[in-house]
Amino acid sequence: MAVIEAKNIYKKYGDVQVLTDVSVDVNEGEVVAVIGPSGSGKSTLLRCLNQLTQIDSGSIEVCGEKMVHTEENGVCKYADKAKLHQIQLKTGLVFQNFQLFPHFSVLKNIMDAPVQVLKMPEEQVREKAMEILEKLDLADKKDVYPFQLSGGQAQRVSIARALALSPAMLFFDEPTSALDPELTVEILRVMKDLAKDKMTMMVVTHEMAFAQSVADRVIFMDKGVVVEEGKPEKIFTSPDSDRVKQFLQYFSE
Amino acid sequence: MDFSQMMRPMLQGTVLSLEIFFLTILLAMPLGLFVAFGRMSKIKIISVPIRFYQLLMRGTPLILQLMFVFFVPYYIFGTPFKSRFTAAIVAFVLNYAAYFAEIYRGGIESIGPGQYEAAKVLGYSKMQTYTRIIIPQVVKRILPPMGNEFMTLVKDTALAQTIGVVELYRNATNITSRTSSITPLIVAGIIYFVLNFIVEKFFLRAEKKLDYYQ
Ligand SMILES: Nc1ncnc2c1ncn2[C@@H]1O[C@H](COP(=O)(O)OP(=O)(O)O)[C@@H](O)[C@H]1O
Ligand SMILES: [Mg+2]
Numbered sequence: 050m051a052v053i054e055a056k057n058i059y060k061k062y063g064d065v066q067v068l069t070d071v072s073v074d075v076n077e078g079e080v081v082a083v084i085g086p087s088g089s090g091k092s093t094l095l096r097c098l099n100q101l102t103q104i105d106s107g108s109i110e111v112c113g114e115k116m117v118h119t120e121e122n123g124v125c126k127y128a129d130k131a132k133l134h135q136i137q138l139k140t141g142l143v144f145q146n147f148q149l150f151p152h153f154s155v156l157k158n159i160m161d162a163p164v165q166v167l168k169m170p171e172e173q174v175r176e177k178a179m180e181i182l183e184k185l186d187l188a189d190k191k192d193v194y195p196f197q198l199s200g201g202q203a204q205r206v207s208i209a210r211a212l213a214l215s216p217a218m219l220f221f222d223e224p225t226s227a228l229d230p231e232l233t234v235e236i237l238r239v240m241k242d243l244a245k246d247k248m249t250m251m252v253v254t255h256e257m258a259f260a261q262s263v264a265d266r267v268i269f270m271d272k273g274v275v276v277e278e279g280k281p282e283k284i285f286t287s288p289d290s291d292r293v294k295q296f297l298q299y300f301s302e
Numbered sequence: 303m304d305f306s307q308m309m310r311p312m313l314q315g316t317v318l319s320l321e322i323f324f325l326t327i328l329l330a331m332p333l334g335l336f337v338a339f340g341r342m343s344k345i346k347i348i349s350v351p352i353r354f355y356q357l358l359m360r361g362t363p364l365i366l367q368l369m370f371v372f373f374v375p376y377y378i379f380g381t382p383f384k385s386r387f388t389a390a391i392v393a394f395v396l397n398y399a400a401y402f403a404e405i406y407r408g409g410i411e412s413i414g415p416g417q418y419e420a421a422k423v424l425g426y427s428k429m430q431t432y433t434r435i436i437i438p439q440v441v442k443r444i445l446p447p448m449g450n451e452f453m454t455l456v457k458d459t460a461l462a463q464t465i466g467v468v469e470l471y472r473n474a475t476n477i478t479s480r481t482s483s484i485t486p487l488i489v490a491g492i493i494y495f496v497l498n499f500i501v502e503k504f505f506l507r508a509e510k511k512l513d514y515y516q
Contacts, residue, residue, distance in 0.1 A: 099423055100422070101419050101422065101423070134425060134427075137422070137423065137425050138425045140423075141423065141424075142423045144416060144419070144420065146416065148416040148417060148419065148420035149420075150417070150420070150435055151439065151515050151516060152438050152439055152442070152515050161434065162424040162425060162426065165426065165430055165434065166424065166425040166426055166427075166430070167425070194514060194515045194516075195515070196515060196516040210424070211423075211424075214424065214425065
């Protein structure tokens with residue numbers, strides 16, 4: 050089953066065409082890595098799929114629910130507010146710079162949305178939050194505040210925060226780019242574990258080794274278009290596109 | 303005139319000064335929030351007049367504004383404000399709301415877009431995003447400049463005497479001119495100082511209370 054089905058997405062910022070006819074889908078349990086040079090539109094794609102920005106044309110379905118579609122006459126129509134909210138909760142997004150809420154403790158960062166947004170009973174949420182924290186090896190940090198965390202810990206908390214809402218899939222936008230190399234490893238390990246548990250994920254990353262070893266599929270983007278897409282074995286060893294070859298060569302240097 | 307005889311009107315004046323202070327705070331703080339959001343509005347017919355109002359309030363002397371508020375009804379309706387006290391409150395609230403709004407705006411704009419985005423992705427409504435995520439962080443950031451404004455207001459209440467509100471300063475000068483003693487002025491100075499000492503303490507406490515995060 051497709052968790053994400055995005056077709057023919059166009060997105061402009063001012064005069065700049067940032068996404069041109071981009072189509073991607075993500076199936077249940079799949080890990081999709083998105084790679085490509087800086088400025089190629091990877092973040093923008095994620096932002097479109099998470100309703101952080103609106104597309105100009107195309108269609109997006111999340112778990113079979115229509116978020117936005119474009120009619121024959123070219124009018125791009127989003128679903129109503131209630132539906133969009135419901136769709137919003139189906140996916141989680143992990144930011145490059147964590148974006149934890151600084152005034153909430155670690156536990157509260159994780160519990161607040163399930164309690165306030167999903168109106169789940171606090172005790173139940175606490176149990177679940179603690180379970181996630183244990184799993185991410187953060188249980189001893191539950192009462193500290195974000196400024197007291199290392200980058201790696203902060204990123205794990207932000208992953209825990211996203212997981213607490215039980216999303217059907219998680220998006221990651223360069224989750225390790227703000228981290229030192231030794232902390233990068235700890236986040237990649239968490240993501241690997243999530244992949245093992247069959248969590249559906251779409252990961253924008255510059256960690257080629259990670260994309261190669263964990264992803265089921267790799268999407269290469271350049272200048273707002275999907276240049277090539279395929280199994281990691283194919284993309285990393287014998288890509289069709291010269292642009293991909295060039296890009297990977299740059300990384301192997 | 304002995305000391306206790308002098309202190310009676312002084313304390314009454316202090317009560318009036320405090321009334322001006324608290325009423326201004328109570329009304330200008332929420333009004334300032336509306337002004338701040340209006341100022342940040344993308345709709346020009348809202349943001350431009352509000353900016354002009356703020357410029358007027360911040361760009362002209364408060365003492366003039368007091369006079370205007372008190373006398374303008376006279377030119378329009380033929381009668382001045384019934385209550386001098388009310389006129390003073392109106393002027394103070396209009397003036398301070400403009401300043402508070404700028405402080406709020408600075409605080410709100412200092413919170414990066416990432417916090418809004420994180421909240422949206424987690425399903426918070428716009429209202430929840432403000433009340434649970436943005437405002438609490440803004441409160442911490444605006445405490446020092448708000449403390450400044452509060453202390454200025456304590457002293458500014460003395461300007462109400464220019465439209466005949468008999469508050470602390472006016473009482474002090476009245477007694478001084480009657481008795482040719484500067485003691486009342488010294489006492490008034492001490493009272494203003496003590497009030498601001500309390501205000502400062504209050505804000506330091508609040509800052510300390512919010513010290514648990516960065
Ligand atoms: N909010 C924005 N306003 C204007 N231009 C933007 C905005 N966000 C991104 N862009 C532009 O869109 C292009 C793609 O950006 P982005 O999606 O961040 O690329 P990537 O994540 O692949 O580095 C860049 O040229 C960038 O400057
Ligand atoms: Mg990016």
